[in-house]
Amino acid sequence: MMFLRPTRLYPTLVATFCFLSACALEGQDGEGNALIAADSGDVTQDEASVLLSAADTLAGNAPLATEGTPTALANLNPEQAAQTLAQRYGTRLQPAGCATSQVQGAEVVVDLQACTGPFGLISTSGQITFVFEQSGSGLSFRANATALQMNRSTIDLQANGSLRRDPQGGLILEVRSEGQGQGPRGRTLLRTGTYTLRSEAQSGCYTLDGSWQLEVGNYEHTLSLQSLRRCDGACPTQGSATLDAPRRRIELRFDGSNQASWTETRNSGLTREGQVELACGG
Numbered sequence: 001m002m003f004l005r006p007t008r009l010y011p012t013l014v015a016t017f018c019f020l021s022a023c024a025l026e027g028q029d030g031e032g033n034a035l036i037a038a039d040s041g042d043v044t045q046d047e048a049s050v051l052l053s054a055a056d057t058l059a060g061n062a063p064l065a066t067e068g069t070p071t072a073l074a075n076l077n078p079e080q081a082a083q084t085l086a087q088r089y090g091t092r093l094q095p096a097g098c099a100t101s102q103v104q105g106a107e108v109v110v111d112l113q114a115c116t117g118p119f120g121l122i123s124t125s126g127q128i129t130f131v132f133e134q135s136g137s138g139l140s141f142r143a144n145a146t147a148l149q150m151n152r153s154t155i156d157l158q159a160n161g162s163l164r165r166d167p168q169g170g171l172i173l174e175v176r177s178e179g180q181g182q183g184p185r186g187r188t189l190l191r192t193g194t195y196t197l198r199s200e201a202q203s204g205c206y207t208l209d210g211s212w213q214l215e216v217g218n219y220e221h222t223l224s225l226q227s228l229r230r231c232d233g234a235c236p237t238q239g240s241a242t243l244d245a246p247r248r249r250i251e252l253r254f255d256g257s258n259q260a261s262w263t264e265t266r267n268s269g270l271t272r273e274g275q276v277e278l279a280c281g282g
Helices: 006-020 030-058 078-092
Strands: 099-104 107-117 121-135 138-150 153-165 171-182 188-199 205-216 219-231 238-245 248-253 259-266 271-277
Touching: 030 078, 030 107, 030 121, 030 138, 030 153, 030 171, 030 188, 030 205, 030 219, 030 238, 030 248, 030 259, 030 271, 078 099, 078 107, 078 121, 078 138
Parallel strands: none
Antiparallel strands: 099 107, 107 121, 121 138, 138 153, 153 171, 171 188, 188 205, 205 219, 219 238, 238 248, 248 259, 259 271
């Protein structure tokens, strides 16, 4: 009579059981998931800086050198919005001449070459197409880009949304976006979500709230950003990011430094803590 050798069968059974059950759902550990949350948050802030700097240009905070009267956002029709962005966007960016534009009707194609500008726009290169439409009391837009390089990230971008002024003179952008790309840590991300950007008039600061569905490798996650506040190229001074991953939740807390504190809470009740470096601060 023949017997199977337990030393050879047992690891195989364990591996098979893990593959078919909970082990396959674990994904990253606490630090790995914190890095995923940081990566996605960094990419989202880079994306926000592109859209918000363009919207702020339309609001008239960067008049042409020969003009002294800002253009009221409510007075712009789609064709005027495209013309205004084409003429003025480059005046917001450094070095001089890093941005060129081509406009046709309500569509403008902006070509950026290592441009740095307001709201944390850092070393951005690539081509972005904006298309404007009338939307109630404001404007709606579509923005598309492929292999857009922003700070240390590279993404494909498909976004649409609306923009309007708030009573304090800032801007409100309601955005839905999706795209795939590589975060500053080399991680490939597929992101779909909605978010709201609120700029503070004349301050260079904005607040971001939103939620996203993420695909990273073979795993799906949900990310939300709450009351994230950032000024120009500095790191977020407040707010948090929450990542819901298989069998655990990770929360990042921002305090203005280039390190975010994170706490992992597993379904079992076990908690872990640590810190992760952010791709911000210029």
